[in-house]
Amino acid sequence: MKLKATNISFKYPSAKNYLLKDINLELDNKKIMGLIGDSGSGKSTLCKILSGYVQKYEGEVSFDDAPLPKKGFKPVQLIYQHPEKVMNPKWKMKDVLGESWDVDEKTLSEFGIQKSWLTRFPQELSGGELQRFSVLRALNPKTKFIIADEMTTMLDAITQVQILDSVLKLVKERNMGFLLVSHDMDLVDTICDDKIYLKDINNI
Amino acid sequence: MANSNNGPSIYNPFAKLNLRTKTLITIGLSVFILVIVVISSLFINSGDITTNFQAMNKPPSFEHFFGTDWMGRDMFTRTLKGLGLSVQIGAGASILSSLIAIVLSFIGSTNRFLDGVISWLVDLFLSIPHILLIILISISLGGGAFGVTVGVALTHWTSLTRVLRAEIKQIKTSDFVKLSERFGKSKLWIARKHILPLVTTQIIVGTILIFPHAIMHEASVTFLGFGLSPHEPAIGIILSESMKYLATGNWWLALFPGLSLLILVLLFDIAGENIKKILDPTSANE
Ligand SMILES: Nc1ncnc2c1ncn2[C@@H]1O[C@H](COP(=O)(O)OP(=O)(O)O)[C@@H](O)[C@H]1O
Ligand SMILES: [Mg+2]
Numbered sequence: 125m126k127l128k129a130t131n132i133s134f135k136y137p138s139a140k141n142y143l144l145k146d147i148n149l150e151l152d153n154k155k156i157m158g159l160i161g162d163s164g165s166g167k168s169t170l171c172k173i174l175s176g177y178v179q180k181y182e183g184e185v186s187f188d189d190a191p192l193p194k195k196g197f198k199p200v201q202l203i204y205q206h207p208e209k210v211m212n213p214k215w216k217m218k219d220v221l222g223e224s225w226d227v228d229e230k231t232l233s234e235f236g237i238q239k240s241w242l243t244r245f246p247q248e249l250s251g252g253e254l255q256r257f258s259v260l261r262a263l264n265p266k267t268k269f270i271i272a273d274e275m276t277t278m279l280d281a282i283t284q285v286q287i288l289d290s291v292l293k294l295v296k297e298r299n300m301g302f303l304l305v306s307h308d309m310d311l312v313d314t315i316c317d318d319k320i321y322l323k324d325i326n327n328i
Numbered sequence: 329m330a331n332s333n334n335g336p337s338i339y340n341p342f343a344k345l346n347l348r349t350k351t352l353i354t355i356g357l358s359v360f361i362l363v364i365v366v367i368s369s370l371f372i373n374s375g376d377i378t379t380n381f382q383a384m385n386k387p388p389s390f391e392h393f394f395g396t397d398w399m400g401r402d403m404f405t406r407t408l409k410g411l412g413l414s415v416q417i418g419a420g421a422s423i424l425s426s427l428i429a430i431v432l433s434f435i436g437s438t439n440r441f442l443d444g445v446i447s448w449l450v451d452l453f454l455s456i457p458h459i460l461l462i463i464l465i466s467i468s469l470g471g472g473a474f475g476v477t478v479g480v481a482l483t484h485w486t487s488l489t490r491v492l493r494a495e496i497k498q499i500k501t502s503d504f505v506k507l508s509e510r511f512g513k514s515k516l517w518i519a520r521k522h523i524l525p526l527v528t529t530q531i532i533v534g535t536i537l538i539f540p541h542a543i544m545h546e547a548s549v550t551f552l553g554f555g556l557s558p559h560e561p562a563i564g565i566i567l568s569e570s571m572k573y574l575a576t577g578n579w580w581l582a583l584f585p586g587l588s589l590l591i592l593v594l595l596f597d598i599a600g601e602n603i604k605k606i607l608d609p610t611s612a613n614e
Binding site: 175176177195196197198201202204209210211212213214215223224264 | 502503504506507508510511512513521522525526
């Protein structure tokens with residue numbers, strides 16, 4: 125499995141200068157990679173490009189040597205920093221989860237999700253609790269590659285480790301690719317097999 | 329402590345509770361009166377409003393609250409029956425026009441071109457005087473309750489369409505809709521499951537707020553003679569008939585039915601505005 129970016133350049137329509145310039149990157153499912161960069165350096169933007177969220181960019185992103193599919197389930201899923209933004213406020217949590225896949229009880233308890241949470245609305249759960257759902261949702265059996273964009277930044281240390289442990293276990297089990305994006309060097313060092321600095325690959 | 333503070337402070341939980349309770353009571357009362365009017369009007373058989381030449385042109389009294397007309401018919405009963413009919417036509421027209429608004433705003437959200445067409449249609453319909461258009465549509469459909477209902481519905485979908493259009497546009501840019509697309513969900517699925525639940529409030533409030541317009545327009549078109557037929561016990565008919573007798577001093581013939589109509593319209597407006605307050609998403613979690 126290979127997620128490959130070739131000569132990616134990107135500039136927000138409202139901005140004057142390029143944010144990303146001629147980025148080349150190759151990721152696979154053999155190593156857990158970490159992407160490090162200062163805040164505002166364009167990490168999230170690159171993630172959106174790699175996962176096909178942003179589609180107007182220069183260069184190419186390919187997954188297993190084919191362009192990212194325009195329709196249907198996207199094999200590269202992005203986990204956001206703010207889980208509450210990716211949940212419909214009028215939906216119960218079991219529907220939020222069910223929108224992606226039917227999660228079995230064992231996986232639910234592995235991610236520390238209590239049964240009673242399933243009948244609540246997103247506003248009735250804490251950030252850490254919501255992020256468990258958001259993560260689990262991205263772990264659809266059809267997902268091949270996960271990009272976690274500062275997914276644990278807003279959580280306390282214990283929750284952070286809990287969630288990352290459960291994710292990595294499943295990622296290894298299913299042979300998925302995983303990219304951890306963070307500005308936290310220590311976290312990347314403990315979790316990832318290898319790391320990339322955005323400023324090293326970004327030719328602005 | 330909190331009780332001694334009578335000022336309307338948003339930091340005072342009692343004031344908040346009172347406001348909410350007040351709103352609920354207002355809604356309850358107005359809906360209650362409206363339901364009473366509709367139900368009691370259903371029990372009045374038009375045939376039962378008998379002519380009684382012993383009691384012609386009687387001013388209001390305890391026996392006849394609204395007086396009697398030139399054929400000795402009880403005006404209170406006629407008014408009640410007329411109000412019931414008004415509400416029915418109002419309901420038909422409001423629901424129909426909301427359906428039009430829902431369909432158009434969702435169609436508009438599918439692509440830029442259709443959105444342009446629909447916003448052009450909205451502007452077009454807003455630029456023609458309502459009453460003129462209702463009369464034209466009503467006449468071309470052969471008048472009657474059907475013609476008036478369709479006429480009012482076809483002229484009152486614009487404001488709700490505007491509201492829904494803006495709302496849907498905003499929801500479509502939200503991250504949870506984008507994520508849903510990434511899960512491979514179809515546009516129709518997203519419209520039904522994500523967008524519709526988030527605009528039901530606007531739809532309910534919008535529908536109720538069309539009521540007063542629908543009722544007023546129905547009455548005025550009927551009054552002008554382009555609406556319901558003279559055999560129907562409509563308020564518009566009562567008012568236009570009463571005009572002939574106003575000169576002879578029978579002031580009650582027009583005053584009470586007209587006033588009742590105004591109160592009815594006001595009740596719908598009050599109910600709608602208060603339901604909007606209760607359902608307002610910004611205060612839903614308080
Ligand atoms: N939608 C947008 N439109 C214009 N500029 C944006 C937009 N999103 C982010 N930016 C700008 O792009 C830069 C990089 O943002 P981002 O990719 O979120 O960085 P990071 O995730 O590394 O903190 C920031 O300066 C930010 O202000
Ligand atoms: Mg970021």
